Structure formats: structure tokens, C-alpha cells
Amino acid sequence: MFSLNKLFPVFALVAISFLPVAALAADTGHYGIGTTATAKEIAGWDIDVRPDGKGLPKGEGSVAQGEPMYEAKCASCHGSFGEGEDRWPPLAGGEGSLTEDRPEKTVGSYWPYASTLWDYINRAMPFTAPQSLTPHEVYAISAYVLYLNDLVEDDFVLTQSNLASVKMPNVDNFYIDNRPDTNNKRCMKDCKDPSKIVIIKSLSGITPDQNEDSAEAAAEKPKLSESAIAGKATYTTSCLVCHGSGVAGAPTLDDKESWNKRLEQGVDTVVKHAIKGFMGESGMMPPKGGNLSLSDQQVKDAVQYMLEAQ
């Protein structure tokens, strides 16, 4: 009896642990593929934030703390006052413009939730160095952008607990898609009065030239040095944003005059400015273009590429 009593529960456990698994596989279509995600793994990737504040990490940041961060990491594209440089998005202004002929959709005039600002800066900004900011920086820069939109005072501190209560002016002006909204009929004849047809023609001269021959053009270019070849990838991912368009006074690749002027100080100085940052007469170069994860060598190679690829 003793031995039976000991054995029986073991036997029963085995039976229980096998049967339900078999039943699951048959009834719910579980394939048993994949590995359980641990709490730690989830925490590392679960970065999303919702309007009710769910997902925000602990932390805070003030308007005053955000100002220099914004100037260093955001203003080169978005402008010192959020007005937007070149074709980069303006962040402020445009209040009351949504019904006008040329609406300006900014954080203040259009965005329904402050959480979206925090979430987007955290996941995708700065453009050249995404997911590089600390929670404190994201709180502070978000606070400053809200301030640029006159939505908070200059002594405001944005925190995990007050973000959801920041009310955005345009929050009530969104509604769920209610299409189909047109009701055309499949008319086959006499569908309109031909004498009333007015023909509107296109603007001339804005259609891109389609006669491309990029392979030929590339073949004509001189060969690049090893350093320049190594620097091309860095240029593409971290420098092109400004040096491609000339935003923030950055010399573009085809602007030989500006480059020659800079080269008068010597290549080493140009490289040093690229690594350490530089405020010049005609433009501002943030340290490593704002992407501090780049090594000095990567920046040096990228400069070499820009000099040779002109």
C-alpha cells in the first residue's frame, strides 16, 4: 500500500501533463513553434506609448532643459522656432489654418495627442540617430516642442504622470473613416452635357526628366580612395540628410566653392569640425552630424567621401 500510495500520484501527474497538451494541439491548432518571450526581452522592445500614458517610462523633463537639447539635435531641420527648414516638417504654428487654402498641419495645429509627440521622438528622432535619446531627453524635448506651440508655460515640467493630461487643441476634430462617401452611377450614355466640358491643362516644366542613364553617368566618375569608399555608407545614412539638400547651411556635394573655402583651413580642421561640431558664419555642424554613435574614423571617412565625390 505504501509503495502504491507513493507511486500513484506520480503516475497521475504524468497523465495530466501529457493529455492536455495533446488536446490543445488537436483543438486550437497550436503548432508549438516559437520561444516564450521573457519579461526582460519584452521590456527592451516594448517602446510604444498610448494617449492614456500607457507605456511611458519613469522620468521628466522641463521646457528649460529641452531648449538646448532641441537647439543641438532638432533645430537644424525643424528650425529654431519649429518653423521647419527647407522641406523638413514645421512643428509649430498654423493655428486655425486647417480650413484655409493652404493648411499648416503642425504639432500644435493638428496633432490630437501629446503622447504621439513623445512616442515619435523616442522611436524615430533625431532623423540621423533614431532611438538614441534617453527618456529624460525625450520628456524635455517634448516639453519644449509643446512650449513652441504655446501649449504649456515656460516653467512647465513634462512627466510620466502629467503627459496624458496635456490637451491638444485639435483632439476633437478626428473621426473614423466613413467612406464610401461618393455615389457615382454607372451611366452609359448622355451622362453629361458635352458643351459644358472645360479642360484644365497641367503646369509645364515640373515633370521630372525620364531619360535617365545612371549607369553611364556613374562610370564617368573618377575612382574613390579606400577611405572615401568606406565613408560612403556613413555619408548616406548620417550626412546626406543635410549635405544632400543644403539644410542648416551645410555645403552640398556640388557646392565646390563652399568646400574650397573650408579646405583653406586644411582637411584636418574640416574633419575636426565634423567630429567636434562647429558654428560657422554660414551654417552649423552638430558634432558627428548629431549621430554620436559614429566613430571618429567613420566621420573622417565620410568627410573624405564628400571631398572626393564632388
Place this chain on the structure above:
Amino acid sequence: MSESKKPESSKEYLAGLASNVPSSSRRDFLKKGVKFSTGLAAAAVTGGSLATNNLPPNIPSWTKSLGTGVVSTPYGVPSKFEANTIRRTVEWLTAEKISSISMSPIQELKGIITPNGLVFERYHAGAITVNPEEHRLMIHGLVDNPLIFTMDDLMRFPSESVINFLECPANGGMEWRGPQMEALQFTHGMISCCEWTGVKLSTLLEEVGVQTKGKWILAEGADGAGMSRSIPMDKALDDALIVYAQNGEMLRPEQGYPVRLFNPGWEGNTSVKWLRRLEIGDKPWHHREETSKYTDLMPDGRSRRFSYEQEANSVITSPCPENPWGQKGSYEIEGLAWSGRGKIKHVDVSIDGGVTWRPARLKGLVLSKALTRFSLPFKWDGSPLLLQSRSVDDTGYVQPTLTQLRDIRGTNSIYHKNSIHTWQLQSNGKIKNVQLK
């Protein structure tokens, strides 16, 4: 009609276009024209006669010699004579090319499948390089069993293949205020159609066990944009696919290699590329790409959100600005139609700007949420025409006129412009992009 008038070639068309572009581009064109004139394309540029050595009754040089051997090109590429069939972008649309869009050359394509190298591109932080061995898809949130899948894991599930279009909701969006683009590639090229292969999202959701409160899914990409969209559970359980292959081969990097979400019939942005995470929640997230962008501003200042479906649309692809007609005679009016709500039921064609319509024939495969070819043989007498196509899908929805669309949406909603398009055929066979009032 003079007998010497030949159909205008693509090169001649481009030469005409060159007169409309800035002088530097024009110089480039003329320079290239000179180069071409020494080669095979001489006739096309000058309008003169081809070298006759390869024409009947002569035996062509390629018949009297040998070609290249197998695997001389281990991964095949198009004929060098098709160098004009490429993706193109409109540079002034965006600040730079890392967050930008290119268009498929639908004016050159046949059938309904877009070759992988010509599928339109849309990046918000560039096309990234992902090592599939180091890529993971995590599913968590309101689930019983949060899981992480490797690519090998995903490919062990039963796979499904579907042929569906993929379209940017901004397709045609440059023309809300008026006609701007003298090229089909730029007016309608933000669309492609592929066979997509992967595992049904519903299969993966069963695997993690979605809790009853789970009504929304956040899909998130592994790119620098961390692209994120809120997807309703109904769509996820209906036909959403976790895709790892297109047209028979693994996804191209441009399309989210090694794995993307694919929502058939919905605006392309929801089909998040380089998919790394799906979180199940009880509410939508209202992230940047579903509030600031991809919402439709209406004339009253309010905006539609979660406007996911791509409504029925169509366009004539031949003739078009890039495919003009020549002398009078027999032609096929051909085009593409599609609907994000189902199958194309009818396409009608008008040659008089929408006064009268005649039904076109649907040819080849007619599939739900896929590009569909339509055709109308036509004898042209050389008179000017206003060509239009109008699609009807199997929900009964009829593609609207531009006036009908503008009456409701104004001109500032950017997305979802699916109105009837008008090509003006001139008596010289050239096509102009026009709009009718």
C-alpha cells in the same frame, strides 16, 4: 494622314519632354542623344532609318554568331534595351531620398504582376540591411503566451500565397488641385502587384492565444522610423499575412526583408516592413503615421482617421504620355483597374470625356484586391479624344469623378484620390494629362 508618319517611339516622346525640363537636364539629354546616334538607338533619336543589315532579307548578325552561356548572369537581369523600364521619383516631393517614395513604371509593364526590382519604394528612414538570422518577430501584450519567432520558426508554419496589389494612399495625391504630371508613372505609379507568400497572421495569433480584451494590434518595424500602425483585430483575423516572399523569392530589402506585415487592399503604410513586433491591446495607439500623417483633412477642418481601404480605381496605361499613338488605325486601349474592397466587376471606357461609355473587356486573371487588366480594341480616325476609364467593384462601388470627390473632400486631403483620370489624345497622337470641369 501622311504615310511617312510613324508611331512615335518612347525615345522620341522623351525628346519632346526634354524641351519642358530645365536646361541642364536638356543638355544632358542632347549629349546622350549624340552618343546614342553612334549606336543601335540612332534611328530612335534621329527619326531616321535603322541599319538594315539585320532586317529581311538579310540574316541578322545574332543568328550568325553564338550567344552567352548559362550562368553568365547567375541572377538574370533585363535586356539592355529595356534600360528605360526603371523606378523613378519626383525629387521635389520630399526633403531627401531616405524618407521618400519612388514609382513603378506601370506604363511599361504587362499583365498584372510587378517584377520585384520594379515594385515602388516607400521609406521613412531608408531601406535597412537586416541579417535574417538576427531578426526576431515578437508577439506580446494581451496574450496568454507571448512568443518570439525566428525566421526559421515563421517558415515552419503552413504558408499561404496571394496575389494582391500594394498601393501608397498618396498615389495620385499630387493632382488634387490640378493636373501636374505629364507621365503615367508619376500620376499613378505608387502601385505594384505581387504574389505574396507567408503565414496568416491569424495563425500566429492562435499560437499566442489572444485574450478577449485584445481588439487592436500595434505593428512595428525594425527600421530607424520604428514604423508603427494600429491594426484592428478584424483585419488581422481576416486576411492579414506575415509575408517573407514576393513573386517566388525572398522579399527584397526594399520590401522589408526578411519579413513584413501585408494587409490586402489597405493603404500600403499599414503593411509595416521589417516587422519586429506585434503588440495586442484594447485600444489603438494613435501614433504619428495614423494622426499627423495618413489622415484625411476635410474642407470643414476635421479629419478622417483609420482610412485604411484603397477604393476602386483605374487608369488607361496605353495610350498615356509615355505611350503615345501614331497614325490613325487600330489600337488597343488598355489599362489597369483595382479595388481594395474586392474584385473588379466592370471597367467602362469613354472617349468623349465621360458623355458616353462603353464596357471594356477584363482580361487575364480577375482577382480580389489585385491589379486587373482591361482592354478595348479601338479604330482611331485621328481626331482628338478625351480618354477616361471607370471601374466598378463587386460591392457595387463606382469609381467617382474628380468633381464628385472634390465636392466632398476639397483639395487638401492628400490621400485616397481615386477619381476617374483623363488623358487628352491630340490629333498628332500625343497624350496630355488634363482634368475636366
